[in-house]
Amino acid sequence: xxxxxxxxxxxxxxxxxxxxxxxxxxxxxxxxxxxxxxxxxxxxxxxxxxxxxxxxxxxxxxxxxxxxxxxxxxxxxxxxxxxxxxxxxxxxxxxxxxxxxxxxxxxxxxxxxxxxxxxxxxxxxxxxxxxxxxxxxxxxxxxxxxxxxxxxxxxxxxxxxxxxxxxxxxxxxxxxxxxxxxxxxxxxxxxxxxxxxxxxxxxxxxxxxxxxxxxxxxxxxxxxxxxxxxxxxxxxxxxxxxxxxxxxxxxxxxxxxxxxxxxxxxxxxxxxxxxxxxxxxxxxxxxxxxxxxxxxxxxxxxxxxxxxxxxxxxxxxxxxxxxxxxxxxxxxxxxxxxxxxxxxxxxxxxxxxxxxxxxxxxxxxxxxxxxxxxxxxxxxxxxxxxxxxxxx
Amino acid sequence: xxxxxxxxxxxxxxxxxxxxxxxxxxxxxxxxxxxxxxxxxxxxxxxxxxxxxxxxxxxxxxxxxxxxxxxxxxxxxxxxxxxxxxxxxxxxxxxxxxxxxxxxxxxxxxxxxxxxxxxxxxxxxxxxxxxxxxxxxxxxxxxxxxxxxxxxxxxxxxxxxxxxxxxxxxxxxxxxxxxxxxxxxxxxxxxxxxxxxxxxxxxxxxxxxxxxxxxxxxxxxxxxxxxxxxxxxxxxxxxxxxxxxxxxxxxxxxxxxxxxxxxxxxxxxxxxxxxxxxxxxxxxxxxxxxxxxxxxxxxxxxx
Numbered sequence: 299x300x301x302x303x304x305x306x307x308x309x310x311x312x313x314x315x316x317x318x319x320x321x322x323x324x325x326x327x328x329x330x331x332x333x334x335x336x337x338x339x340x341x342x343x344x345x346x347x348x349x350x351x352x353x354x355x356x357x358x359x360x361x362x363x364x365x366x367x368x369x370x371x372x373x374x375x376x377x378x379x380x381x382x383x384x385x386x387x388x389x390x391x392x393x394x395x396x397x398x399x400x401x402x403x404x405x406x407x408x409x410x411x412x413x414x415x416x417x418x419x420x421x422x423x424x425x426x427x428x429x430x431x432x433x434x435x436x437x438x439x440x441x442x443x444x445x446x447x448x449x450x451x452x453x454x455x456x457x458x459x460x461x462x463x464x465x466x467x468x469x470x471x472x473x474x475x476x477x478x479x480x481x482x483x484x485x486x487x488x489x490x491x492x493x494x495x496x497x498x499x500x501x502x503x504x505x506x507x508x509x510x511x512x513x514x515x516x517x518x519x520x521x522x523x524x525x526x527x528x529x530x531x532x533x534x535x536x537x538x539x540x541x542x543x544x545x546x547x548x549x550x551x552x553x554x555x556x557x558x559x560x561x562x563x564x565x566x567x568x569x570x571x572x573x574x575x576x577x578x579x580x581x582x583x584x585x586x587x588x589x590x591x592x593x594x595x596x597x598x599x600x601x602x603x604x605x606x607x608x609x610x611x612x613x614x615x616x617x618x619x620x621x622x623x624x625x626x627x628x629x630x631x632x633x634x635x636x637x638x639x640x641x642x643x644x645x646x647x648x649x650x651x652x653x654x655x656x657x658x659x660x661x662x663x664x665x666x667x668x669x670x671x672x673x674x675x676x677x678x679x680x681x682x683x684x685x686x687x688x689x690x
Numbered sequence: 691x692x693x694x695x696x697x698x699x700x701x702x703x704x705x706x707x708x709x710x711x712x713x714x715x716x717x718x719x720x721x722x723x724x725x726x727x728x729x730x731x732x733x734x735x736x737x738x739x740x741x742x743x744x745x746x747x748x749x750x751x752x753x754x755x756x757x758x759x760x761x762x763x764x765x766x767x768x769x770x771x772x773x774x775x776x777x778x779x780x781x782x783x784x785x786x787x788x789x790x791x792x793x794x795x796x797x798x799x800x801x802x803x804x805x806x807x808x809x810x811x812x813x814x815x816x817x818x819x820x821x822x823x824x825x826x827x828x829x830x831x832x833x834x835x836x837x838x839x840x841x842x843x844x845x846x847x848x849x850x851x852x853x854x855x856x857x858x859x860x861x862x863x864x865x866x867x868x869x870x871x872x873x874x875x876x877x878x879x880x881x882x883x884x885x886x887x888x889x890x891x892x893x894x895x896x897x898x899x900x901x902x903x904x905x906x907x908x909x910x911x912x913x914x915x916x917x918x919x920x921x922x923x924x925x926x927x928x929x930x931x932x933x934x935x936x937x938x939x940x941x942x943x944x945x946x947x948x949x950x951x952x953x954x955x956x957x958x959x960x961x962x963x964x965x966x967x968x969x970x971x972x973x974x975x976x977x978x979x980x981x982x983x984x985x986x987x988x989x990x991x992x993x
Contacts, residue, residue: 396803398825407780408787410863421868425773426804427827440901444833447774447804447825455822462840486786487799544767544812544821550800561818677800678809680821 301461301538303686304521304531305473306629307376309369310514310616311344314356315376319626320633323641324661328615330498330510337482342498344512344617345480363432364399364423365513370477371436373515373625378437378473380531387525390442390469391434392460393517394452394476396621398426398445401479429477442469447621449676450583451542452476453516454624457684458540460520470525475517475625484620485511491550499586499618501611502595502657504648509585512617516625518632535632538669538687539570545679551589556597558681559583559673563601566671566683574602576669577685579634581627582657583673584611584643585618594673595653610643610658624674624682631670631686638665692991693842694889695882697759698960701727701748702878703949706957708755712964718946725877734814741797743777745856746810748879753811753850756883762848764883766820766841767808770830770853772952774804777858807854820846828978830855831880831956832986835897838884847885853953854879869950876949880956882963892963895989902985907934910977913987925971928958931979938975945980952980959988966992 306316311329313319322329333343348356350365357372370393383389406420422428430445442463446456453476460474478484488494488511495508521531543565545558552559567574580602583594591611598606612630613619619626630641643657669687676682700706705715707728730739733751742750749769757764782798800806805823812821820841824833831853838851856877865871884894896917900909914920921936928944944958955978962974971992978986 404783407783411787418864418867421864425827426825427772442899445825446823448823449803449805459837466840466843482786483783486794487782487796490794490796490799542820542822544818546812546816546818549809549813558818676805677803678805679812680805680809
């Protein structure tokens, strides 16, 4: 059974919809700049220039919620636009988020600590599951609503779970992806780990120091053939491969040999029935931390040999949007398939000494791209790979 | 399809750990109760133990016990948690909101993400398999179970599946506006291993999640009908949130045993598993309506 992609939507610091993001990618225009909030102002982040009310107005949202919810609604609405709800099509929503409504709770909890007016009703927006319920409400989806929370691989895992729900016949159509807003909690967290670059991040560069955080959401719509016959949707891509494996090495660091990443890429290729040499582009996890990029490069070489396919990390545009990254990068993979274009890895100068791999450094047009592999790795050694393929 | 249970293990406010049958010790929670934790030193090194919160300790100890009880290596892990690692989340929040210097310890942050429970299990077991974390409020366990059923369908021989949640003092402040206060707040974790070989004779038959936009009786009736059953066939219904007027042979409100944590239906399912064995009965149904707007239905059968 084939799994088709029939819609995609995105919000990030490089665009409030797919078209804006595509133009920014082609123009090599990063969204990472000095932060706008009191907790982000000291840092370079991929922040979206709209307040919560701005998001509600811009995207005509009917449901209120945390910023994580609102970003999710905006992207999921674009993805689901033109798809009609029908009793004949069992439709679900599976969203990934790492911190859910933390943007709301960290403010309220601060009031609690300062013994200022403490509005406990605000915490209703806190649970990660609630962010997904609010997005589902906005879309009118109620057959199946689930949330995956595996840190930075959440959206990739939500996409994978969606595909498996379709394959098993439990759903006919599913909106999948992820969302995360910037919070003081995550900025402080990554700083405490000392993998935060105060300058622009440089994925796969020898001088890389760490990541820039970002916020956003990315969703795609998956449908079966049967669902498309009823809905009349036309496919823009196929989801052909997926896998998740554990690195089982360290709670936050990746293993030097990239064991988990090798497993997830290998198994995703097996699910897709593809050989490594059939992959035309790799959208890497590429956070720009010293540890991830070395481990991922090593894993890429173990799977693809000394001359891997063109690869890049688009986190140099968006920042690391955590649980949303797999969703946003799935949309980027689809743009690559649809337009035959390779997107560059910004800020790259010097290859990593140990591996010598050089990412795509400029926009490359006019390529024949049939299969794109996208990696997402999370805390806890949670390694996920999805493969998106052109419609035959 | 039948999804057989190879083993089940729970740490709760009941005397549930390492019991051959839970029903030997189960009583409704009284005024005085606390988490009945095992001696964690048996399962976790002292160095790790010091930095691990209750929810992580429970998850690791249960996973190790489950792995020790089966021959196969666990080949998929699917964990549900409603609120995740609350103790470390709160600890890191306090750290960042009261910090006077720019350097913070990352430990609480590292252990605050929801998937630390499943991630620590993979680390402690040295397990490289599929590793998933579902969080859907009161239906988190059921979501993890559906994923485990998909794994079983894909041919996995030993899927570790369950749920874990921990209570922190702060949750009391949210009562009764955000969290109901009919039952005491508790912590608990339950893990099962699913697989077709060397099982207990009890299996999951179906698990479904419904938005409660119609009459509860109709929802349950249709679910049973889909499984060629009627309410009369259910030997015992373990329910929470709503009492139905359907004609089950017996019914037990489970929150009085589990206390309130949002993945308590996992322990209710363990209760149902052991009940079927002890009573020698055929069908049990777990009706989880802990969150008013949604209901999870889990059907178990003894072969």
